[in-house]
Amino acid sequence: MKTTLMLTAFALFLLCAAPAADAAPSFESSLAAAEASGGYWKTVQVKVWQPGHYDREWVEPVYRRRYYRGCWRNECISRGYYHRVWHRGHYRYQSKRIWVDDYPRERRERRPS
16 A cells, blocks of 8 residues: 555656656747847836725724722723725736837838848
């Protein structure tokens, strides 16, 4: 039983560790191909919707000083607790890098060498 379990675990490890034969090209190779075709990277601001959500905010406990039997004491009026607060959804701007070709696609075939 123990040997079978170990062999199964080892076989799973080998399957997961082996590179896939039809793996997608790496990011570096696709980046080099894009830069060789002519163009540049441009940073643009994209408007992204941030959905509303609840947050928990801590409300501090409330104490008061009270004179009791000849001594000043701190008396707890209300204990601390978490309060749920709703934050409305809003748009925010996010920076994104995009690739811009030097020539439009239809002019690429007629592009001078």
